[in-house]
Amino acid sequence: MKLSRGRCRLRYLLAKTKMTQAELSRRTEYSPQQISNWVNNREMMSYDAAATISYVLGCQMEDLYELMLLH
Numbered sequence: 001m002k003l004s005r006g007r008c009r010l011r012y013l014l015a016k017t018k019m020t021q022a023e024l025s026r027r028t029e030y031s032p033q034q035i036s037n038w039v040n041n042r043e044m045m046s047y048d049a050a051a052t053i054s055y056v057l058g059c060q061m062e063d064l065y066e067l068m069l070l071h
Helices: 010-017 021-028 032-039 047-057
Strands: 002-008 065-070
Touching: 010 032, 010 047, 021 032, 021 047
Parallel strands: none
Antiparallel strands: 002 065
16 A cells, blocks of 8 residues: 555645734744645655644645545
8 A cells, every 4th residue: 555645735724724824934934935836736745844844834744635545
């Protein structure tokens, strides 16, 4: 069994915590463009970025992406 990252759930998590992309950018020191790239699935987060963002949002790193089961 192998799991892979699917779509980023950052848009959902930001809405759930009532935080804007701009606020997440300020709190994490990642650029607004970088946050937008993750939200719109143009790039995947690095491990360090995922750790930082999950800390700020109060969630687990695993919550940041849908998980897909590969056969």
